[in-house]
Amino acid sequence: MKIYKISDILDNTEPVQHYIGIFEETPDADIEWPHRHNFYSIVWFTQGKGLNVIDFEEYEICPQRIFTTNPRQIHNWEYSAETQGYFILMETSFAQQYNIDFSTPYRDIDKEEISFMEAVLKKMLAEEDKQKQEIAISYFISLLKKGSAIYRSQDTLIFKYKKLLMENIHTNLPITAYSERLKTTPETLSELCKVQTGLSAKQLQLDMKITEAKRLLLYTSLNINEIAFKLGFEDNSYFAKIFRQKTSFSPTAFQKKYRNT
Known part of the structure; x- marks a missing residue:
């Protein structure tokens, strides 16, 4: 694209x-x-x-x-x-x-x-x-x-977290690695994520990965296994499970429904 x-x-x-x-x-x-x-x-x-x-x-x-x-x-x-x-x-x-x-x-x-x-x-x-x-x-x-109600004093931390997530979208770093870089605890990071986004730190990470997966499914020639690997999922079945949880579609069904529509 x-x-x-x-x-x-x-x-x-x-x-x-x-x-x-x-x-x-x-x-x-x-x-x-x-x-x-x-x-x-x-x-x-x-x-x-x-x-x-x-x-x-x-x-x-x-x-x-x-x-x-x-x-x-x-x-x-x-x-x-x-x-x-x-x-x-x-x-x-x-x-x-x-x-x-x-x-x-x-x-x-x-x-x-x-x-x-x-x-x-x-x-x-x-x-x-x-x-x-x-x-x-x-x-x-x-x-x-x-x-806007979405901007609060903790925004700088969440902004930095989301920036780190995007920079590492192709890896599978644990939340502890992100919290260490942000000089906070995993619990505090997750709680702040919930306050601002409604998602835990882990779920926000998965959300961003699945959004990127949608882009790759529709606008690249990569197959599903390649996309899963590119986004840091070592297990293709786990990738498919998370994708279905987040979208209500399997990766294949999503691709068939939305590609070239």
């Missing part, structure tokens, strides 16, 4: 650390759908309707809904002609300065927040000084965090 850079989306040969744009005024790039990004994105729809598909899950596009995607997530969407909004694209190195980790795919903006947050975005668009623009992006992200 094609993985795009910010410059690909903007049809621009110049690399950029971040970009802010108006959705309806930005020409559609000549890209494949679905696809992956190697950057973080924030898209705020202020008008219109449609469907946004992120990692095989469908979400309604509607006014005053902000969608967020992380690098590696598979993304596709369809939207009506009158759809309007704003978007922010951020290279990984830039975004991670702010401990960005979009744990949920979207957030709905309250009525009392709209005018102020939109004013911040418009100021970003008008700002020509890159440093001041970066400060404005940081402030906008802080507004998203402040207004």
Whole structure:
């Protein structure tokens, strides 16, 4: 599957650390759908309707809904002609300065927040000084965090844990190895994971592996045994069991149902 850079989306040969744009005024790039990004994105729809598909899950596009995607997530969407909004694209190195980790795919903006947050975005668009623009992006992200219940004081630890999980997605490190790197205990790590995600540290690890397995099943030529091995499962039957628990499908059935649909 094609993985795009910010410059690909903007049809621009110049690399950029971040970009802010108006959705309806930005020409559609000549890209494949679905696809992956190697950057973080924030898209705020202020008008219109449609469907946004992120990692095989469908979400309604509607006014005053902000969608967020992380690098590696598979993304596709369809939207009506009158759809309007704003978007922010951020290279990984830039975004991670702010401990960005979009744990949920979207957030709905309250009525009392709209005018102020939109004013911040418009100021970003008008700002020509890159440093001041970066400060404005940081402030906008802080507004998203402040207004969302998923962001708490322990977010930095969970962010680091999920980052480690993604970096080691092809290995089978025990939770104790992650907790040692994070300078905490397995019990504390698991409890914080449950508070924020509803899953234990181990189940979150398996969830991320199965999401990656879905991508590999649909968008690579690897067979099921190869995928299981690539994701650190030494036992193919255990991989199939976990996959069924997480998706209600066997790997083969999932592949047949969703490939080329």
